[in-house]
Amino acid sequence: MSLVTSLIMRQMRVPIIILIMAYAISILGMVISEGVDDQGNPWHMSFFDAFYFVSYTATTIGFGEIPYTLSNAQRTWALITIYLTVVAWFFSLGKIISLVQDPMFREALKENQFSQQLKRIPDTFVLICGFGETGHALAKALTERNIHTVVIENKDKIIQTLPLEDFSLVIPAIKGDARDPEKLIQAGLQNEKCAAVIAVTASDETNLKIAVTSKLLHPETCVVCRSELEEFESNMFSFGTDFVVNPFDTFANIFAMAMHSPSLHLLYDWLTGVPDADLTNPIYVKEGQWIICGFGRFGNELYKQLLKSNVQVTIIDPSEEKRETFLNRPENKNNSFIIGTGFDAHTLTVAGVTQAVGLVSGTDNDSNNLSIIMTARELNPELFIVARHNKKSNEKLFEATHANLIMQPSEIIARKIRTLLVSPLMIAFLNKARNQDTSWANITISRIVGALGESVPSIWTLHVNEKEARALCQVLHLGRVIRVGNLLQNPRQRENQLEAVPLMLKRKQKLLLMPTNDIAIKSGDQILFCGTPGALRSMQWSQNDIHSLNYIMTYEETHDAFVWRKIQQFIKRNDRRNRPRQKRHIMK
Amino acid sequence: MNREKVVFSFFMILALTLNFGFYAGEVDNPNHHNVYELFAVIVVNLIATVLKFGDRSQMGAMLLATSLVALVQLFSASIVWAYVVNIQGNVMTADTMSTIISLSGGAMIANFISVILLIIETSMMRH
Numbered sequence: 046m047s048l049v050t051s052l053i054m055r056q057m058r059v060p061i062i063i064l065i066m067a068y069a070i071s072i073l074g075m076v077i078s079e080g081v082d083d084q085g086n087p088w089h090m091s092f093f094d095a096f097y098f099v100s101y102t103a104t105t106i107g108f109g110e111i112p113y114t115l116s117n118a119q120r121t122w123a124l125i126t127i128y129l130t131v132v133a134w135f136f137s138l139g140k141i142i143s144l145v146q147d148p149m150f151r152e153a154l155k156e157n158q159f160s161q162q163l164k165r166i167p168d169t170f171v172l173i174c175g176f177g178e179t180g181h182a183l184a185k186a187l188t189e190r191n192i193h194t195v196v197i198e199n200k201d202k203i204i205q206t207l208p209l210e211d212f213s214l215v216i217p218a219i220k221g222d223a224r225d226p227e228k229l230i231q232a233g234l235q236n237e238k239c240a241a242v243i244a245v246t247a248s249d250e251t252n253l254k255i256a257v258t259s260k261l262l263h264p265e266t267c268v269v270c271r272s273e274l275e276e277f278e279s280n281m282f283s284f285g286t287d288f289v290v291n292p293f294d295t296f297a298n299i300f301a302m303a304m305h306s307p308s309l310h311l312l313y314d315w316l317t318g319v320p321d322a323d324l325t326n327p328i329y330v331k332e333g334q335w336i337i338c339g340f341g342r343f344g345n346e347l348y349k350q351l352l353k354s355n356v357q358v359t360i361i362d363p364s365e366e367k368r369e370t371f372l373n374r375p376e377n378k379n380n381s382f383i384i385g386t387g388f389d390a391h392t393l394t395v396a397g398v399t400q401a402v403g404l405v406s407g408t409d410n411d412s413n414n415l416s417i418i419m420t421a422r423e424l425n426p427e428l429f430i431v432a433r434h435n436k437k438s439n440e441k442l443f444e445a446t447h448a449n450l451i452m453q454p455s456e457i458i459a460r461k462i463r464t465l466l467v468s469p470l471m472i473a474f475l476n477k478a479r480n481q482d483t484s485w486a487n488i489t490i491s492r493i494v495g496a497l498g499e500s501v502p503s504i505w506t507l508h509v510n511e512k513e514a515r516a517l518c519q520v521l522h523l524g525r526v527i528r529v530g531n532l533l534q535n536p537r538q539r540e541n542q543l544e545a546v547p548l549m550l551k552r553k554q555k556l557l558l559m560p561t562n563d564i565a566i567k568s569g570d571q572i573l574f575c576g577t578p579g580a581l582r583s584m585q586w587s588q589n590d591i592h593s594l595n596y597i598m599t600y601e602e603t604h605d606a607f608v609w610r611k612i613q614q615f616i617k618r619n620d621r622r623n624r625p626r627q628k629r630h631i632m633k
Numbered sequence: 634m635n636r637e638k639v640v641f642s643f644f645m646i647l648a649l650t651l652n653f654g655f656y657a658g659e660v661d662n663p664n665h666h667n668v669y670e671l672f673a674v675i676v677v678n679l680i681a682t683v684l685k686f687g688d689r690s691q692m693g694a695m696l697l698a699t700s701l702v703a704l705v706q707l708f709s710a711s712i713v714w715a716y717v718v719n720i721q722g723n724v725m726t727a728d729t730m731s732t733i734i735s736l737s738g739g740a741m742i743a744n745f746i747s748v749i750l751l752i753i754e755t756s757m758m759r760h
Contacts, residue, residue: 051688053687054687056687057686058686058687061683061686062683065680065683066676072672073669076669091715092668093715093718094719
C-alpha cells in the first residue's frame with residue numbers, strides 16, 4: 046500500500062465509523078418501534094425493511110412511509126434517524142473534502158505522481174536543480190533534443206506553472222530544497238538512469254552543496270555547476286565536479302573571440318545556437334579606446350580581455366575603493382578610472398565617449414544599463430556596445446537598443462551547458478578552433494554555408510562502435526577502407542552529397558580539425574558533424590543498414606574491384622544464415 | 634497503554650463473543666438464534682474492520698484480512714436471511730437456519746483467528 050492510500054484510509058476511519066454507528070442506531074430503532082399494518086394489527090419492521098427505510102432517508106431521497114403508514118412511535122424514531130444520519134453524512138463528506146484539500150495530502154499526492162513519472166522515463170535523464178531562467182532555457186533545449194529532464198525547485202509557483210508550459214517531453218518536477226540530500230535522492234539522484242546533475246540555482250553555495258551531494262551519492266554521474274564567484278569555482282573542482290560554468294568568464298571568452306576574429310565568433314554562434322534559427326551576421330570591432338561602465342565581476346572580466354589586446358580603456362564606477370585598488374596595480378597605468386555612474390552625459394563626455402569605439406554597460410542594474418546605452422548612443426551613434434542584461438523580463442528592451450553584443454547570464458550558461466551535454470566534442474572543437482587564424486575560420490564558414498544554406502545547423506557526433514554504427518563496424522572489421530567522404534554520400538541517391546560537414550575527428554586522444562574526405566575511418570573514432578536534421582537521419586541509415594552502406598561504397602569504390610568483391614562476399618554470407626559459424630572465422 | 638489498541642481489541646473481542654452468542658444453540662432451530670444478535674455482530678465487525686484501515690504493519694494487514702473474511706461470511710448469512718424471509722416471503726425453516734448458522738460459524742473462526750493474532754501481537758510486545 047502506498048503512503049497516499051494509507052494516509053487516506055487512516056483519515057477515513059472516523060467518518061466511516063460515525064456513519065456505521067448512525068446507520069446501526071437508526072436501523073435498530075426502526076426495528077424496535079412498533080407500528081400498525083393495513084389490517085390494524087401490531088407490526089414491526091424487519092431488518093431488511095429498516096435498512097431500506099434508513100438508506101433512502103439518510104441520503105435525503107425520501108420515498109415516503111413504506112410499506113405501511115408509520116405509527117407515531119415509528120415517526121418519532123424516523124425524526125431521530127433523519128437528523129442523525131443526515132448530519133453524519135455531512136460530517137463525513139466534509140471530512141473527505143477537507144482531506145483532499147489538505148496541503149500535506151496534496152504534497153503526498155504530488156510526490157506520488159512524481160515518482161510514477163520518474164519510473165516511466167524510458168531513457169537516461171538529466172536532473173536540473175533550480176528552474177530559474179537558466180534551468181528553463183536548458184530544459185527547453187534538452188527536451189527538444191529528446192533528452193529527458195527532471196526538475197527540482199523550491200518555489201511553489203514555478204512547480205505549478207511548469208505543466209502548463211509547452212515542452213516536447215513531460216518534465217517531472219518536485220518541490221523541495223535541493224540542498225537537502227533526501228530531496229535529491231527522491232528526485233532520482235541515485236537512480237541509475239540519472240546521467241547528469243545540473244546545479245543552476247541562483248546561489249553558488251547551494252550549487253556547491255548539490256555538487257558535493259551528487260558526487261558522494263552517485264559518483265558516476267556527470268555534474269555541471271553554475272558559479273559566479275571564483276572561490277566556489279575552485280572548491281567545486283576540488284572534489285571532481287565535471288564542469289563549472291561561470292557566466293562572466295564564458296562571456297569574456299566570447300567577447301575576446303569577437304574582438305580578435307569575428308569569423309570565429311560567428312562560427313561559435315552558429316555551432317552552439319538553437320538549430321533552425323536564422324544565421325547571424327558577423328560582428329566587426331574597430332580598434333580604439335573603450336569605456337567600461339560598472340567595474341564589477343562582469344566589467345573586470347572584460348577589462349582583462351581588453352588589456353590583453355593592448356586597448357586603451359576608461360573605467361567609470363561610483364566606488365572609490367575600486368579606484369584605489371585599480372590605480373595601485375602597475376598593469377593599469379595606461380588606463381584611467383573615473384568616479385561616476387555613467388548614465389549622465391557629463392561623465393561619459395569626460396570619459397571620451399565621442400572618440401571611443403566601444404562601450405561596455407556592465408552594471409548589475411538593467412535600468413542603469415539601458416540608460417547608459419541610450420545616453421552613449423546619442424553622444425556617439427557609431428559606438429560598438431556591449432550590454433549586460435540581467436533580468437529575462439527586460440529582453441524586449443535590450444533588443445530595442447540594438448546593442449552589438451548582449452550578455453544575458455542565463456542564456457550564456459544554458460548555451461554552454463547544452464553544448465556540454467549534447468555534444469561534448471563541440472567544446473574541444475571550439476577550443477582548438479580558437480587557436481586557428483581568421484582565414485581558417487572564413488574557409489570553414491564558407492564550407493558550412495555552401496553545404497547547409499542559411500540556417501543554424503544541427504550538431505551530432507558519430508561514434509564508430511557496434512552500438513551506434515553496426516554496419517560500419519562490420520565492414521571495418523573485415524579490413525575494408527571507409528573514408529569520411531563515403532559517409533557524406535546520400536544513401537538514397539549516391540551521386541548527391543548530404544547536407545553535412547565533418548568538423549572534427551577524434552581518434553584516441555588525438556583531435557583532427559576539419560577532416561578531409563579521404564581520411565580512412567577506424568573503429569573507435571568519434572566524428573563531429575554539423576548539418577541538417579535530414580542529413581543526420583540519412584547518415585544513421587547508412588551507418589546501420591548494411592545494404593545502404595553497400596550502395597554507397599559501390600559507387601565510391603567501383604575502380605577497386607577487389608574491395609567491392611570482398612564486401613559483396615561478406616554481405617552474401619551475412620544474408621545466408623545457414624552457413625556454419627566456424628567458417629566465418631576461418632574466412633576472417 | 635495505547636488507546637487505539639484498547640479500542641480495537643474491545644471491538645474485536647466483542648465481535649467474537651457476539652458471534653459466539655449467535656452461533657450457540659441447535660443449528661436448525663430458529664428459536665435458538667436471535668436476529669438482533671446477528672445485526673450486532675455485523676455492526677461490531679464493520680467497526681473493527683474500519684479501525685484497521687490504513688495500518689501499514691504486517692500484523693495490521695493480517696487483521697484487516699481476517700476481519701474482511703468474517704464480514705463476507707456475515708453478509709452472506711444476512712443476505713440468505715433477507716432473501717428467504719423478505720424476498721421470497723417464506724417463514725424461517727430449519728434448512729435456511731442451518732445455512733445461516735454455518736455461515737456465521739465460518740465468521741466466528743475468522744474472528745477467533747483475529748483475536749489469536751491480537752494476543753500474539755500483545756505477547757510479542759512484552760518481550
